[in-house]
Amino acid sequence: MADQAIDFEFDGSLKAYTAVVLPGFILTVATLGLYRFWNTTRIRRYLWSRTIFMGDRLEWTGTGRELFLGALAALILVLVPISLANFAIRQIALHGYRWVAVALSVAELLVFYALVGAAVMRALRYRLSRTQWRGIRGGSVDPGVRFGLAYAWKNALAMVTLGIALPWAMVSLWNQRWRAMSFGSLQFSAHGRARGLGLPFLLCYLAPVIAIGMVALLIWSGMTLTYFGYEPRTPLEWILIRLPAAFAFLFVIALIMTAYYASFFRQMVSNMALGGMRFRFNASAIDWMELFLGDVLLMVVTLGLGSMFLSYRHWTFHIRFFQIDGQIDTDDLNQSTTPAPAQGEGLLDAFDMGAL
Amino acid sequence: MTEPLPEPPTEPLSGDPRTDSAGVCPAEVFDGASARRHGVMVRGDAAALIIDGPDAIAATVAWSAIERIDTWPDAILLGRSGRPGWRLKLPLDAPAAILDRLPRQPRFGRLIDRFGYFKSLACLALASSLIVAAVIKAPGWLAPHIPTAWENGMSDDAVGDLAENTCHTPASDAALASLVARLDRDAAAQHLPPVHVELLKLDLVNAVALPGGRVLVFDGLLHQIRSPDALAGVIGHEIGHVRLHHVMQAVLRQYGLSLLLGGYRSNVTSAMGQMTALRFTREAETDADSWSRARLAAANLSPLPTAGFLASLESENGGPQMGIAAYLDSHPDPFARALAFRAVFDPSRAYDQALDRNAWSAIVNACADDVKAKPWTPFFG
Ligand SMILES: [Zn+2]
Numbered sequence: 001m002a003d004q005a006i007d008f009e010f011d012g013s014l015k016a017y018t019a020v021v022l023p024g025f026i027l028t029v030a031t032l033g034l035y036r037f038w039n040t041t042r043i044r045r046y047l048w049s050r051t052i053f054m055g056d057r058l059e060w061t062g063t064g065r066e067l068f069l070g071a072l073a074a075l076i077l078v079l080v081p082i083s084l085a086n087f088a089i090r091q092i093a094l095h096g097y098r099w100v101a102v103a104l105s106v107a108e109l110l111v112f113y114a115l116v117g118a119a120v121m122r123a124l125r126y127r128l129s130r131t132q133w134r135g136i137r138g139g140s141v142d143p144g145v146r147f148g149l150a151y152a153w154k155n156a157l158a159m160v161t162l163g164i165a166l167p168w169a170m171v172s173l174w175n176q177r178w179r180a181m182s183f184g185s186l187q188f189s190a191h192g193r194a195r196g197l198g199l200p201f202l203l204c205y206l207a208p209v210i211a212i213g214m215v216a217l218l219i220w221s222g223m224t225l226t227y228f229g230y231e232p233r234t235p236l237e238w239i240l241i242r243l244p245a246a247f248a249f250l251f252v253i254a255l256i257m258t259a260y261y262a263s264f265f266r267q268m269v270s271n272m273a274l275g276g277m278r279f280r281f282n283a284s285a286i287d288w289m290e291l292f293l294g295d296v297l298l299m300v301v302t303l304g305l306g307s308m309f310l311s312y313r314h315w316t317f318h319i320r321f322f323q324i325d326g327q328i329d330t331d332d333l334n335q336s337t338t339p340a341p342a343q344g345e346g347l348l349d350a351f352d353m354g355a356l
Numbered sequence: 357m358t359e360p361l362p363e364p365p366t367e368p369l370s371g372d373p374r375t376d377s378a379g380v381c382p383a384e385v386f387d388g389a390s391a392r393r394h395g396v397m398v399r400g401d402a403a404a405l406i407i408d409g410p411d412a413i414a415a416t417v418a419w420s421a422i423e424r425i426d427t428w429p430d431a432i433l434l435g436r437s438g439r440p441g442w443r444l445k446l447p448l449d450a451p452a453a454i455l456d457r458l459p460r461q462p463r464f465g466r467l468i469d470r471f472g473y474f475k476s477l478a479c480l481a482l483a484s485s486l487i488v489a490a491v492i493k494a495p496g497w498l499a500p501h502i503p504t505a506w507e508n509g510m511s512d513d514a515v516g517d518l519a520e521n522t523c524h525t526p527a528s529d530a531a532l533a534s535l536v537a538r539l540d541r542d543a544a545a546q547h548l549p550p551v552h553v554e555l556l557k558l559d560l561v562n563a564v565a566l567p568g569g570r571v572l573v574f575d576g577l578l579h580q581i582r583s584p585d586a587l588a589g590v591i592g593h594e595i596g597h598v599r600l601h602h603v604m605q606a607v608l609r610q611y612g613l614s615l616l617l618g619g620y621r622s623n624v625t626s627a628m629g630q631m632t633a634l635r636f637t638r639e640a641e642t643d644a645d646s647w648s649r650a651r652l653a654a655a656n657l658s659p660l661p662t663a664g665f666l667a668s669l670e671s672e673n674g675g676p677q678m679g680i681a682a683y684l685d686s687h688p689d690p691f692a693r694a695l696a697f698r699a700v701f702d703p704s705r706a707y708d709q710a711l712d713r714n715a716w717s718a719i720v721n722a723c724a725d726d727v728k729a730k731p732w733t734p735f736f737g
Contacts, residue, residue, distance in 0.1 A: 011429065023473060027464065030481040032488070038465050049428055056393075057428055059443075064465060134393065135386030135441040184391065333391035335441055 006277070006327065010319045012050030017312050020046045025308045037071065038064030047315045053133060054330070061137070062130035070126075078115055082108070110152050117151020118144040121177055122341065128181055129340045134330065139338030142180035150176060163205060167197045167264070174268045185334040186275040192268040200260040207256050214249035258292065259285040269322070275333070276326045283321040291317050379451040385413050388441025398446065400454040407444070424459045432458070495608035499601040502608075521732040522554040523575065528722035531715035535584075538655045538710070539592045540599070551595050557723045558732045561669075562683045563590050565597035567607055575723040577683070581665050584711035587719070588655070589648055589662025589697065596647030602640040638688070645693055649700050658707040663697035666690040 024039035041064040048060040085108055093101035121144030128138030154169035171194040178190035262285040269281035295313065298306035385394045385407065396409035404416045423435040425443070432455075434444040446454065463469050468476040536553050543550060551569045559576040566572065571594040573587075581587055597603055636644070652659050669683065669690040687693070711719070723729055 024464070027468070027477060027480065030477055030484055032484045035480075042464075045426065049426055059426070059433070132441065132443075134391040135388045135443045136391045137441065330391040330393070335389050340440075 006054055006324050008319045008322060008324075009052040010050055010316055011052060012046065012312075012316075014309075014312065016050075017046060017309075021308045021312075034068075035064075037067035040064070040067060043311050047311065048131065051315075051319060054328075056134050059132040060130055061132050062126070066126075066130075074119075082112065110156060113155050114148040114152040116148075117155075117173075118148030120144075120151065121147040121180070124177060124181060126341050128183065129336075129338065134333075135335070136184040136333055137336050137340070138181065138183040139336045139340060140180045140182060141338050147173075147176060147180070167201045168194045170194075170264060171197070171268065178272060182336060182338060183274055183333075184336050185332075189273045190268070190271060192271040196267060197260070197264055200263045203256050204260045207253055210252060210256070211249065214245070214252060217245045217248070220245075254292065255285070255289060258288045262288045273326075275328050277328050278325045280323040280325065281318075281321050282323065283317070287317075287321065379453040380408075381447060381450045381454070383407075383447065383450075384445040385409065386441070386443045386445075387413060388439055388443070396444075398444070398454065399451065400457055405444075405454065405457075419457050422459065424461055427461050434458070491612040492609065495605040495612065498608055499604035502601075502604050518554075518556065518572075518732070520728075520730050521557050522572075523557050523723035523726040523729040524554075525718060525722050525725045527715070527718035528555065528725070531711055531718050534715070535588060535591065535710060536595070538657075539588060539651045540595050541651075541654065543599075548599070551598050553591055553595075555719070555722050556732055557726075557729045560683075563594050565594045565603050567603050569598050571595060571598065578720050578723075580668075583661040583665075584709065584716045584719075585652075585657050585661035585707075586665040588657050588710040589652060589659065589665070592648030592651045593644045595651075596644035597636060597640065600640070600643055600647060602636050602644065605640070606636055641687060641693075645696060649697060653700065655710075656705075656708045657710050658701065659697040660701050663694040663701070666694035666697065670694070 021039070021043055024035065024042050027035040028039050041060070041062055044060040044062065048058040051058045085104075089101050089104045089108065092104065121140075121142065125140040125142070125144065128140065131138055151173060154165075154173060158164075158166040158169045171192050175190040175192055178188045181188045262283060266281050266283070269279050272279045291313065295310055298309060298313075380397050380399045383396050383398045385396050386392075387394065394409055394413045396407050396413060398405060398407050400406070400419075404418045405422055407413065407415045407417065417436055421437045423437055425433040425435045427433070430448070432446040432448060432450070434446060436442045436444075460469070464473060464476070471479070532553055532555070536551060540551055542548075549569055551571055553571040553573065555578070556572040556574050558574045560574050561577045561580045563571065563573045563577055571591065573591065573594075577590065578587070581590065648662070649659055652662070667690070718725075
């Protein structure tokens, strides 16, 4: 099979996608959001099925019911206990046990992080287990508990070191997460390194300094107008005067963050392999910035209605820049023996972190 | 499925290739065990789909066990119940003996497909409207039955205790307390918990009623208002919100809507958000005004100064100023309100004064005199 091109191709169109997503979006509105789980499934079925690898289409086998039950379980098992814990801690604080409350808050934060970590892992596992190609699916045998704990302490370390350990934490968590994943009988390998991320991250680290400069600009732009005798008369005018500086501020910060994320993502993907295939992802910071600015513009111009096209934009973006070197022997690719999780990415959805 | 049928270029005698005696067409099978592609020939009879190919792949699958997975641009994808990963890729122009016996393509979900898209949409939209209506109406029925103790807890959650930002001097506290006692005279007799009225050090013209029977009068309002009687009218209005359960209604409505809108994210809202998010309905504003007028009359205070204050908000030239915007935002249409207060003025009556000169100046100057009170700064700048 080595003679075949083994990059992903996408043969969907925005028009056909709209015909899929619009009726679902209308149903979502009519059901006060409840239908979105089923609509997400429709969107994924479309995007996956228009993505071709070695002549065969991907297939999304997940269902709306799985996503709905996952979200419901997360609501009952996680968010309700967390709200109750929050309430209890506040009562303890109100009754004067301040330090007890602080300690409990820290513990709660760690538990919360561990849950988010487990959610990240389980969502990835769910998505792989519902992604099928030539009848073969992915998955993982790892329930995500250890990853959740690692996620909590590595993020805590990054916080304690004021962010210096963040690149290392992100890299090691990426590797740990992907090494637990498999597709069919093949295990993913991930050997990303934090080295080389130093410079982009240093810039990120300097972002607060730049931010202070920009805030000064923000205040100054208001003062200049006042100096020329223009007094803001309503809160709206007060904001409008500072709007250009605020946009410049957000743009610079976003550019710095994006540059770091672009090189992080590029390095992580290019150090991954599956069987005889090695991966590459060659989107530059500018490409990512175009994607994000396009998203923002789309949302603003359409007053949020454009949100239904974000999945399409992001999926095609990833397909466009994702490349595969090497080959895969399809006769040796056998079915996954991992257990298929029963329900969807509930926790992640509840924390509003699901990207696709 | 009614796929357009390609015109048969050859074999004009055999007619439609889909209905010829053989009815066989090529297809591909993935067995769910390996990624190997198997070329097969398939045909359909009344009972089953018959797959001819290598021994391990050949099968006769009853129609009831065939699942229609998807319709792709270049193929129909079939699955087989009880065989995860088993897939058959059928060409779009497969014989009618197969196509006509395939299950229907799932589209929006089982329930919606059964009733049809537009019928389901209409039913779901109707059900949702009923739920929204219930969420909007229910707080009005529920609010009077919520124990006050619960309300106190909510207040602490919403804005903190604001102890550092409220202005207290012995004279101003006494003056405010006596004014509130005159307006809220029936409270003790009816065993209602007291309303706490405090002055907030914030240079905006506004007054708000919060959960837990708290009323905050902003320092900025004291400088805009020129008479203690008008202050009585404004405070009476806010106490009215408390006594008529409007605060609890607004909390419940906000909570219900945030639940409806999938808003477990709303617990991140800031104190300022909480304060301004508690909106009362127009109806509630009118009722609070009526309550205020009744209490002014019972306390033998003139409604005219309140009318004057409200009218002054409207007649500001060149649109509302920054400071007044907040009050107008939460209390719209001051001119109509002013008229309603003026209408109950009785020229033949000898009204009392709400506060004597010393008490009034103690209240107006409380935030300047209380050196420990810090200005409340909810936002940047
Ligand atoms: Zn009001």
